[in-house]
Amino acid sequence: MSEDVHAAEVTLGRIETEVALLMRLGEATRRGTGTMEHRLLDRAAYVILRHLDAAGPQNVSALAARLNLDGSTVTRQVSALQRDGLISRTPDPADGRGTVISTTAAGLQRMAAVRAARTRLYGDILAAWPEADRETLADMLHRLNEALDARNRRR
Incomplete structure (x- = not known):
């Protein structure tokens, strides 16, 4: 094994660990943070509400496909969100048998509170980092998420 190949494997191993x-x-x-805002939504609910806020109303199938989740999993999560008044269902104009899911004002408010709390938390954690390093981290995480998403879409 060449030194270059070995070095690349070591780097990939470090990435996997990190x-x-x-x-x-x-x-x-998230679990250990004492503020109430962090506990307003579980991770799945937060991701669903963030996606609906960004992409707009859609049916469960589209939501499941976009989030790379099984439809039955999303249906259960959406039902819980609806019980809590955080999303609403309306008839799908493209398919009368289906429904379209959208956020409610309460859902948007709760999502915004969690997002603000998380932003403050990361601001505290990264306070000693130079702004350029924070920008680099944000860019690299975005690239990693895009690569992961692209790989999941090819499956």
Whole structure:
């Protein structure tokens, strides 16, 4: 094995470890944060509401496809969000048998509170980082998420 190949494998191993730690520590940080805002929504509800806010109303199938989740999983999550008054269902104008899901004012308000709390948290965590490093981190995380999303869409 050449030194270049070995170095590339070591780097990929470091990336794998750091991503695994990021996911574990991110969840532990969310659970361990004492503020109420962090507990207003679970992770799945937050992701669904963020997506609906960005992409607009859509049916469960489109939502499941975009989030790379099974339709039955999204249906359960959407039902819970509807019970809590955070989303609403209306007849799908393109398919009378289906429904379109959209956020409610309460859902948007709760999502915004969680987002603001998370933004403050990361502001505190990264306070000592130079702005250029924060920008680089944001850019690299965006690129990683785009690559992961593209790979999931090819499956």
